[in-house]
Amino acid sequence: MNAFVVFASVLAVASAGVPLAYNGLGYAVAGGPVSSQYQAQDELGQYSYGYAGGPSAKSEVRTADGVTRGGYSYIDANGIVQQVQYVADPVNGFRVAATNLPVAPVAGPAVVAAAPVALAAAPVAYSAGPVHIAALPLPPADTPEVTAAKIQHAHAHAEALARSG
Incomplete structure (x- = not known):
């Protein structure tokens, strides 16, 4: 057609x-x-607009203090309604919360017992109890080429010190 x-x-x-x-x-x-839509604006730079209908909707408001707040929703390719809420301002920048943001994998918490801490102003010692710390990534290991270059550099440095002193 x-x-x-x-x-x-x-x-x-x-x-x-x-x-x-x-x-x-x-x-x-x-x-x-x-379907519906709206828009309003004033001479101070404040505005408000939005629409709704079909598979999506959006609304946004900016106030005189420079803060913009809004949100939108839509139906993704899998037929799931996705929602996004955001705030932007001159102090904190852009922040977003959404149903479609990736989530980092959660590692099993490692339990570390904290040592007692003596507070200067208090006559008694304070014990923090167990602290949960997420597993930290290991630093990258040197390749054989990097190890050889480090050894070569250390020898050159030792020779230079021997000649100068």
């Missing part, structure tokens, strides 16, 4: 006031939820 005919059909249905929804193939079909 011609893209112009599809667009014209969607435009005709939308202008007739029939609500539109989107099927799994991304085509608009009649009979779904009503």
Whole structure:
């Protein structure tokens, strides 16, 4: 079907006031939820806008103090609703919380007993109890080439010290 005919059909249905929804193939079909959008702005730089309809929605607000807050949601390729909330300001920058962000693997906690700590202002000693520390990554091991270069450098350094002193 011609893209112009599809667009014209969607435009005709939308202008007739029939609500539109989107099927799994991304085509608009009649009979779904009503789409809406809004926008407001003032002379101080504050604004508010958003939309809802089809497979997604978004809203964002910026206040006079320079803080922008917003969020959006959409249906991903697996049919799961993903939600994102964000805040941006001049002090802390951009921060986001979302359902689709990757999560780091959780290592089993290592338990380390803390030694007693004597507080200067208190007459009694304080014991912190067990502390949970995540396993730290090991430093990279030297390759044989790096080990040989370190040995060669150490010999050259020792020779230079012997000649100078």
